[in-house]
Amino acid sequence: xxxxxxxxxxxxxxxxxxxxxxxxxxxxxxxxxxxxxxxxxxxxxxxxxxxxxxxxxxxxxxxxxxxxxxxxxxxxxxxxxxxxxxxxxxxxxxxxxxxxxxxxxxxxxxxxxxxxxxxxxxxxxxxxxxxxxxxxxxxxxxxxxxxxxxxxxxxxxxxxxxxxxxxxxxxxxxxxxxxxxxxxxxxxxxxxxxxxxxxxxxxxxxxxxxxxxxxxxxxxxxxxxxxxxxxxxxxxxxxxxxxxxxxxxxxxxxxxxxxxxxxxxxxxxxxxxxxxxxxxxxxxxxxxx
Amino acid sequence: xxxxxxxxxxxxxxxxxxxxxxxxxxxxxxxxxxxxxxxxxxxxxxxxxxxxxxxxxxxxxxxxxxxxxxxxxxxxxxxxxxxxxxxxxxxxxxxxxxxxxxxxxxxxxxxxxxxxxxxxxxxxxxxxxxxxxxxxxxxxxxxxxxxxxxxxxxxxxxxxxxxxxxxxxxxxxxxxxxxxxxxxxxxxxxxxxxxxxxxxxxxxxxxxxxxxxxxxxxxxxxxxxxxxxxxxxxxxxxxxxxxxxxxxxxxxxxxxxxxxxxxxxxxxxxxxxxxxxxxxxxxxxxxxxxxxxxxxxxxxxxxxxxx
Numbered sequence: 004x005x006x007x008x009x010x011x012x013x014x015x016x017x018x019x020x021x022x023x024x025x026x027x028x029x030x031x032x033x034x035x036x037x038x039x040x041x042x043x044x045x046x047x048x049x050x051x052x053x054x055x056x057x058x059x060x061x062x063x064x065x066x067x068x069x070x071x072x073x074x075x076x077x078x079x080x081x082x083x084x085x086x087x088x089x090x091x092x093x094x095x096x097x098x099x100x101x102x103x104x105x106x107x108x109x110x111x112x113x114x115x116x117x118x119x120x121x122x123x124x125x126x127x128x129x130x131x132x133x134x135x136x137x138x139x140x141x142x143x144x145x146x147x148x149x150x151x152x153x154x155x156x157x158x159x160x161x162x163x164x165x166x167x168x169x170x171x172x173x174x175x176x177x178x179x180x181x182x183x184x185x186x187x188x189x190x191x192x193x194x195x196x197x198x199x200x201x202x203x204x205x206x207x208x209x210x211x212x213x214x215x216x217x218x219x220x221x222x223x224x225x226x227x228x229x230x231x232x233x234x235x236x237x238x239x240x241x242x243x244x245x246x247x248x249x250x251x252x253x254x255x256x257x258x259x260x261x262x263x264x265x266x267x268x269x270x271x272x273x274x275x276x277x278x279x280x281x282x283x284x285x286x287x288x289x290x291x292x
Numbered sequence: 293x294x295x296x297x298x299x300x301x302x303x304x305x306x307x308x309x310x311x312x313x314x315x316x317x318x319x320x321x322x323x324x325x326x327x328x329x330x331x332x333x334x335x336x337x338x339x340x341x342x343x344x345x346x347x348x349x350x351x352x353x354x355x356x357x358x359x360x361x362x363x364x365x366x367x368x369x370x371x372x373x374x375x376x377x378x379x380x381x382x383x384x385x386x387x388x389x390x391x392x393x394x395x396x397x398x399x400x401x402x403x404x405x406x407x408x409x410x411x412x413x414x415x416x417x418x419x420x421x422x423x424x425x426x427x428x429x430x431x432x433x434x435x436x437x438x439x440x441x442x443x444x445x446x447x448x449x450x451x452x453x454x455x456x457x458x459x460x461x462x463x464x465x466x467x468x469x470x471x472x473x474x475x476x477x478x479x480x481x482x483x484x485x486x487x488x489x490x491x492x493x494x495x496x497x498x499x500x501x502x503x504x505x506x507x508x509x510x511x512x513x514x515x516x517x518x519x520x521x522x523x524x525x526x527x528x529x530x531x532x533x534x535x536x537x538x539x540x541x542x543x544x545x546x547x548x549x550x551x552x553x554x555x556x557x558x559x560x561x562x563x564x565x566x567x568x569x570x571x572x573x574x575x576x577x578x579x580x581x582x583x584x585x586x587x588x589x590x591x592x593x594x595x596x597x598x599x
Contacts, residue, residue, distance in 0.1 A: 025401060028398050029420050034423075036470070085337045089337040089341050093329060099586070110528070118568065121559065121564070122352070122359050123351065123352045186331045222428075240429075244430055266431060269427045
């Protein structure tokens with residue numbers, strides 16, 4: 004029986020080594036940057052911290068960011084619920100293609116997303132004459148590129164698949180028997196969704212909304228291509244960029260102060276996500292038991 | 293014992309037969325000319341999903357492609373033969389590749405530790421894996437750049453060893469490892485959770501050493517998930533902008549400019565044909581990677597379903 008114990012010892016050693024590698028990796032790669040942001044932001048004292056947050060640029064950037072995030076989350080949640088329903092409750096040709104198309108924003112550069120809207124609505128874009136004739140007819144001056152609508156569109160683009168991605172796997176495992184039974188008993192589409200489908204995906208939807216919010220608040224590349232006026236169309240990440248590139252040590256500290264706001268939000272998101280995941284797991288275990 | 297096995301076998305056969313029947317009926321349903329869907333709302337949800345997808349994703353991307361295809365081939369080749377552009381492609385692809393390889397190694401270890409072992413603080417580590425998903429890329433960029441600069445907390449001791457991280461390819465790789473790690477861990481974790489420890493026990497019983505068990509039993513099962521994670525991290529890394537532009541230093545001389553930076557630079561100079569031409573190549577690369585990931589995933593699901 005000696006070799007069994009030897010093997011166990013060996014396994015114990017590997018276990019300890021692997022855990023140490025993991026903890027070190029997570030600490031140096033993931034925790035250290037978070038701590039570093041907070042430390043850098045408080046470098047010149049708490050007074051300067053508050054002062055650097057209390058500028059008109061930061062306030063305007065906060066408003067723009069919140070506006071874009073709220074709209075993006077509403078649009079993408081609506082889309083995510085419908086797309087999840089469509090892709091899991093019906094079988095049709097080209098389903099896989101549709102699923103792949105929805106996931107496009109995950110794998111393309113955010114800068115290209117910005118470019119895409121410029122090539123559509125910008126001066127060279129094919130939709131620009133249409134936009135101009137609408138403006139002439141209505142006497143308005145709606146601009147998309149380098150204006151708020153562009154920022155909102157870019158944010159929606161980048162976070163487009165976030166909610167559907169969380170919902171689809173859950174609905175896939177749930178199957179469609181319950182919905183079919185309800186439909187055969189005469190329930191309408193919306194009633195089926197509200198009473199049968201939605202309770203299954205309540206938590207998944209909340210996850211998706213949380214992740215979508217986090218990503219929308221922090222989007223940089225796509226928005227950077229479409230937003231040029233500081234204090235008007237700048238979001239928080241763009242404001243951070245402007246402060247950091249200004250180069251003086253004061254403005255770099257200010258950049259970290261604004262960053263610390265987003266870090267705090269990121270930490271809250273992580274805690275919420277873990278909390279929901281845990282409570283769902285507990286619920287699942289109770290059901291099984 | 294033998295009787296029991298026979299019973300199990302016939303039961304298996306029965307259940308196979310039943311599932312075959314179900315498959316057949318569903319096939320009939322699919323091939324039937326007028327399919328009647330039981331659940332209502334197909335047309336409406338299909339219409340809205342396609343409309344939203346077109347307006348937000350497909351039409352804007354098609355505008356880029358439309359403009360790119362109208363460029364003269366001579367202009368296109370002139371833009372793409374520029375040495376800064378070629379170096380940017382080389383830098384982006386090479387650093388994203390190295391970072392993805394590093395991520396697969398550490399991601400596999402992390403997934404393994406999180407699924408197989410119990411230790412205090414495990415849930416916190418598990419939660420922290422997603423820091424790069426929730427932390428804005430620009431924030432990650434300026435922080436990493438500062439940390440790894442020659443005066444930073446990590447950069448200072450490393451520079452004493454002669455390693456310069458910020459403003460070099462090494463810095464780019466560090467940033468891309470940061471961005472890519474959750475993709476790999478989250479791709480491998482669920483596969484490892486479902487993995488039946490029976491196979492390992494069998495290998496152990498048959499006298500395999502733990503190394504053989506790992507390389508011949510566990511690794512083949514994990515490979516598709518590792519490839520998926522690699523592909524996702526690689527795709528994300530090639531197009532990354534916010535987290536790399538600060539740490540890279542964007543020097544044309546030292547070849548630390550990435551493709552996204554070049555596109556942005558051309559946009560700022562209103563050189564739209566240059567920006568679109570480069571974007572076209574990037575879109576082709578992401579499309580190929582997406583296709584590759586999808587093929588791997590379809591194969592994986594086929595394999596697991598057959599077992």
